[in-house]
Amino acid sequence: MTDFLNDLISKPRVTSLVANRAGDAVLNVNYLAKDGNKYRSQLWQVAESGNELAEPYALTSLDSNAKLQVLADNGDIYYTLDKEVDGADSSNIKGVWKLGSRGEAQLALSFPGGIDELSVRETSNGTRLIFTATAIGDDLETQTKILDARDKAGASAVLYDSFPTRFWDHDNGIGSTALYVHDGEKPRRITGLPEGKLEDFEVSPDGSTAIITVGTVLRGIHQRSSVFQISLDGDAAPRLIAEADEKHSYSAGAFSPDGSQAVIYKNRIWLPGQSLQVTAHVYNLDTGEFTALAEDLDRWPGDVVWLDEKRFAFATDNLGAGAIFVGEVGGESRQLTTTDRTYYASLSVCDGKLVALRNFIDRASEPIGIDPQTGVETELPSPVKNFVAPGRIEQVKTTAEDGSEITSWLALPREANGKHPLVIFAHGGPWGSWNAWTYRWNPWVLTELGYAVLLPDPAISLGYGQKMLDRGGDAIGDTPYTDILALIDAASQRQDIDGNNVAFMGGSYGGYMTNWVAGHAGTRFKCYVTHASLFNMENMYFTTDNGSWHEWMYEHENGQRNTYSPHQHIESVQAPMLVIHGDKDYRVPIGEGMALWASLQRNSPELGHKYLYYPDEGHWILKPENSRIWYQTVSAWLNQHLRGENFEAPENLGYANPAS
Structure with missing residues (x-):
């Protein structure tokens, strides 16, 4: 290690x-x-x-x-x-x-049973706690009895009558999400809410009003969400603010400091012929009017925070990094930060200034303050010393087949000493970008072993404008694929890269891309690592927890499932694959990994494929020793196929190395 x-x-x-x-x-x-x-x-x-x-x-x-x-x-x-x-x-x-x-x-x-999300407001009657929690039965006493009885009897069964039944890595369980207010002897449930699943809520500064996001389904499984205004004192019927339709969903954002306005996000659904898009709007609670925010910027807004009644700020992806933008409601917006190698998260307003976490691909998060006028950054006191990567990061750009400029980052060992074997990390999402520190797919574990790691941002990547998303929306195995190959070609031309000794890796959508590349690239890559990956698009349609995926995967005969499903090309795989999957993955269910593994064993067992299975992990490998084993196994796999070394399994994996 x-x-x-x-x-x-x-x-x-x-x-x-x-x-x-x-x-x-x-x-x-x-x-x-x-x-x-x-x-x-x-x-x-x-x-x-x-x-x-x-x-x-x-x-x-x-x-x-x-x-x-x-x-x-x-x-x-x-x-x-x-x-x-x-x-x-x-x-x-x-x-x-x-x-x-x-x-x-x-x-x-x-x-x-515990609570989910909490907000706290000071009112004329004292402190008011507003929270969501699972509601079971008619009152809290009944709820406690039901939970205790199920525990005593060892009951775990759940009867569902609507989609979805699970989320991410856990079952939805019994009961339903409800909204409660606690400002007296015991919590009281807010009743009379619109039909559907309560997904989120925002509370006005005075604690009297909330804006809620309510989820519904079309045709049984296609998820949408609408936004309503409700009274927390129970003296008014819900008021519809933004209603979902076939092509759009909405969600609630933050109230302005005086409570007269609130941010509403409009989400354009990913459908055949329509790529995903997110825009932010300000809703005036008195007039019912909407005003688009940052309409002059070609970026998806992150969580919008209010500097005052007119000015706002948000952090977002930007050109392979991150940026903070500021603007006025109804006016122009501008980029506040200027560095091209920083990503921002957890943006908040604090005593007239902005605070955030600052990180990048080569350094972990640290807290900072930001002047909202000048963008000057200052470090906040922190109990953690900044964690910096043991290597170098450089940018690699090239031109795509359609003439678009495309970008990637190249992580390199600290010392320049000859040609390095190249490992490709395809990002997940599919809407994502290699622009931030990560503990789960950290390239510096491999650079310390002497590898170079290419982090490509192909079509469907965030931070390059809507056009970059539109380029791959209807062709997830086409334009993103050719973009990545073009970036690999550009990196391989460098004097410090061994372009004939290359491996390909990816997780989630990156795993899908790995499977797609494996079925199309012949022997160009020496080996593959595919984590939590989509394999059979039709099977994925019927098992994922994410109903919004169903529409672009399956609903149209000439859609993604028939054109870009990796399982159709499994017989063309010509290099060994390391398959990794967690049993508690409900986003890309375990059946995808099992089907891929079985298909590889059936079609090309002589290539020496392996399957790293986690019975207690989900889409992400989070437990410390499981994470360590992930990196050690991947490293041993790459060492075997890029350097000709014997495969050395981690000791705690309990893997019996075959005599061969």
Whole structure:
């Protein structure tokens, strides 16, 4: 195991930053537990209203594994803990704790089964907690009895009557998502909501109103969402703000500081002849009028934050990196940040300034402040030393078949010493970009072994304008494929790259692309690694949790399933494949990996394919030792096929190396 891989697994990880307008900011940091088989979270104050911090201070102990729910406007933080509620009659009663400024934590709320999302507002009657949670039965007492009875009886069965039945890596379970308000003795459920599944909510600054996103299905499985305004005092019927149709869905965004406006996102559905698009609009609650935000920018907006009643900001993908844009409602927008090698996340407004996490492909996240006028960045105090990659990053550009300029990043070992074998990482999404630090597909594990890693942004990549998305929307195995090949050709012409010794890897859509390339590229690549990959588009249609995929995959006879399904070309695979899949993957279900593996064994067992299976992981491999084994197995596979070494399986994999 390399030193860098050990650091990648064991070093603390900055995962999120939240702030309030008063000047408080809280950082969530994950630490490897003492037993080494899980991560535990700790909360740190990195900015404090009325006090300039020179050093951060811990708000929770590492042993508590506190998970932040919300940072209130007055500086109170609300979080959950891995512990039972003292004095509760049932182990199913889960708590939310409140910690005031440098005070002691106290129980703020308890609920059978626990809560999902929480907002906190100060009203004339005191503190109001608004949250979503699973509702079972007619009241909370009944809910507790049902949960306890199921536990005692060992019951796990669930009866469904609508789609979907699961999400990402977990089953949806019994009950339904409901909205609650807690400002008295016990939570009260908001009733009379529109029919459908409550997906998200935003609360007005005064706590009287919420905008909710409600999901419905067309023809049983095609998911859409609409936005409604509701009263949290129960004195008005829901008001429709934006209604979904065949081609569009909508979702709720943040209220303006005075509560008179709110952001609404319009999502154009991916359909044959129509590529995905996201736009942001401001809805005036008094007039019902919509105003497009950043209409002059050819970028998808990230989560919009309000600087004041007129000015806004958002972070988004931009030309192989990230950028923060600012603008005025009804006016022009401009790019605030200027660096071309930074990605921004967790953007918030904090005491008149912006705060965010800053990272890039070659360095992990760190908290920063940003001047909203000049874009000047300053580091915030952090308990974590910045984690920097052991190598170099350079850009490789070329021209696609249709004349478009296309871009990639090339990760290289720190020292330039001859020609390097080349490994291709195809990104997932499919709407994505290689522009940020990642712990799951980190190229620097391989550069430390002497490989060069190409990170291509082909058609369907974000940050290059809508045209780049439109180029591949109806041809996921065509234009993105030829773009990647063109970028490989460009990288292979470099003096430090061995263009005859190349491997291809990818996960999710990148795994789909790996399977597609394997069936079309002959012996151009020495081996493949395909993780959580789409293989048979028709089977995928019937098993994925994502109903929006169904329409572009299956609904049209000449659609993606018949034209660009990798299973149709499995007999053409001429290089060994390492298949990786997690059993709890509901986005690209395990059947895809099993079908690919069986097909490879049936058609070309002599190539020496292998299958790395995770019974307890989902689309992402997240457990520390499982992640370590992932990198070690991939490295051993590449060493075998690009360097001619014997395959050395990780010790904890328990793999019995065959005598051959």
